[in-house]
Amino acid sequence: ADEHAPSTDLITLTRHVLNDQLRLGSAATGDLTLLLTAIQVTSKFIATNVRKARLINLIGLAGETNVQGEEQKKLDVLSNDIMINALRASGKTAVLVSEELDDAIIIEERNRGKYCVVFDPLDGSSNIDAGVNIGTIFGVYKIQPGSSGSLSDVLRPGSEMVAAGYTMYGSSANLVLSTGSGVNGYTLDASLGEFILTHPDIQIPPRGKIYSFNEGNSMYFHPPVTAYLKSIKYPAAPKTPYSARYIGSMVADVHRTLLYGGIFGYPDDKKSKSGKLRLLYEAFPMAFLTEQAGGIATTGTKRILDIVPESIHERCPVFLGSRDDVSDLIKFYKELS
Ligand code: AHG
Ligand code: MN
Ligand code: MN
Ligand code: MN
Numbered sequence: 092a093d094e095h096a097p098s099t100d101l102i103t104l105t106r107h108v109l110n111d112q113l114r115l116g117s118a119a120t121g122d123l124t125l126l127l128t129a130i131q132v133t134s135k136f137i138a139t140n141v142r143k144a145r146l147i148n149l150i151g152l153a154g155e156t157n158v159q160g161e162e163q164k165k166l167d168v169l170s171n172d173i174m175i176n177a178l179r180a181s182g183k184t185a186v187l188v189s190e191e192l193d194d195a196i197i198i199e200e201r202n203r204g205k206y207c208v209v210f211d212p213l214d215g216s217s218n219i220d221a222g223v224n225i226g227t228i229f230g231v232y233k234i235q236p237g238s239s240g241s242l243s244d245v246l247r248p249g250s251e252m253v254a255a256g257y258t259m260y261g262s263s264a265n266l267v268l269s270t271g272s273g274v275n276g277y278t279l280d281a282s283l284g285e286f287i288l289t290h291p292d293i294q295i296p297p298r299g300k301i302y303s304f305n306e307g308n309s310m311y312f313h314p315p316v317t318a319y320l321k322s323i324k325y326p327a328a329p330k331t332p333y334s335a336r337y338i339g340s341m342v343a344d345v346h347r348t349l350l351y352g353g354i355f356g357y358p359d360d361k362k363s364k365s366g367k368l369r370l371l372y373e374a375f376p377m378a379f380l381t382e383q384a385g386g387i388a389t390t391g392t393k394r395i396l397d398i399v400p401e402s403i404h405e406r407c408p409v410f411l412g413s414r415d416d417v418s419d420l421i422k423f424y425k426e427l428s
Pocket of ligand 4: 212214216
């Protein structure tokens with residue numbers, strides 16, 4: 092056989108998710124597949140706009156401030172609108188929570204479905220103007236039995252999510268997804284307009300050689316974090332020090348961590364009591380993916396997916412990545428806090 096002949100049997104995201112659903116038998120109605128189809132369309136649409144941004148002057152500030160007091164970029168607002176419109180129109184959602192909207196959206200009855208989607212429409216805004224990788228993060232809950240969609244359907248631990256994922260907009264668009272049975276990565280084939288399975292069954296290496304923290308915050312870090320970072324930068328021989336990699340887009344930093352291993356961290360510190368990353372639409376989806384890929388996601392003292400959110404925009408400390416690396420960090424928390 093000609094090993095360079097193109098494959099004529101591509102596994103698209105839709106095909107793969109559908110197979111998963113079919114394996115579940117009669118319990119599956121196909122609604123989740125349709126919802127995930129809507130989400131992948133938003134990723135294609137946002138990917139197109141990220142590319143166009145460089146040409147049609149979307150770059151720059153939109154002139155508004157969001158609920159967290161951050162300046163919203165035009166691409167934040169555009170990506171948010173794309174997600175809201177597509178998710179509402181899918182007919183499969185009941186509650187939507189976005190980083191860019193103060194309040195949750197409860198979908199009106201005629202468009203209402205069974206799922207709740209929490210999302211960060213555009214992650215890594217500070218990197219937009221430099222053309223560095225950015226992304227979209229999402230998590231999916233199913234409404235509770237008897238509910239027609241309310242805030243309590245999303246104020247639930249991350250372990251109750253039925254799906255989570257992200258799309259990274261880089262040299263290509265990569266969608267990484269888990270529906271609770273492992274993690275798969277898909278790459279957008281722009282000529283086909285389809286996400287193709289390129290990274291089946293992603294497993295985080297049990298130990299890595301990379302740490303990913305914003306060390307510019309070092310003077311505010313608490314003792315366990317400071318001591319842990321010192322241990323990987325000044326290890327006792329024959330160990331060698333870890334490499335530092337920090338992009339500043341959670342999507343890109345977590346993507347690398349899933350593939351190469353190591354540890355990503357955004358701690359709470361003396362300045363930020365709960366850290367920076369948002370629980371519902373940043374920490375939970377990434378923790379879900381990390382655990383599904385065989386890694387660990389912790390606040391330093393507890394499993395992230397066990398946290399019960401009290402409000403939709405609350406923050407939490409995040410450490411995630413390779414099992415052995417994150418376990419090492421947890422030891423420092425046990426000793427020093
Ligand atoms: P967003 O662009 O969605 O507001 O998220 C920014 C987050 C996340 O992507 C990243 O990990 C972190 O902010 C970086 O923060 P620092 O600039 O403080 O390192
Ligand atoms: Mn933001
Ligand atoms: Mn973000
Ligand atoms: Mn964002």
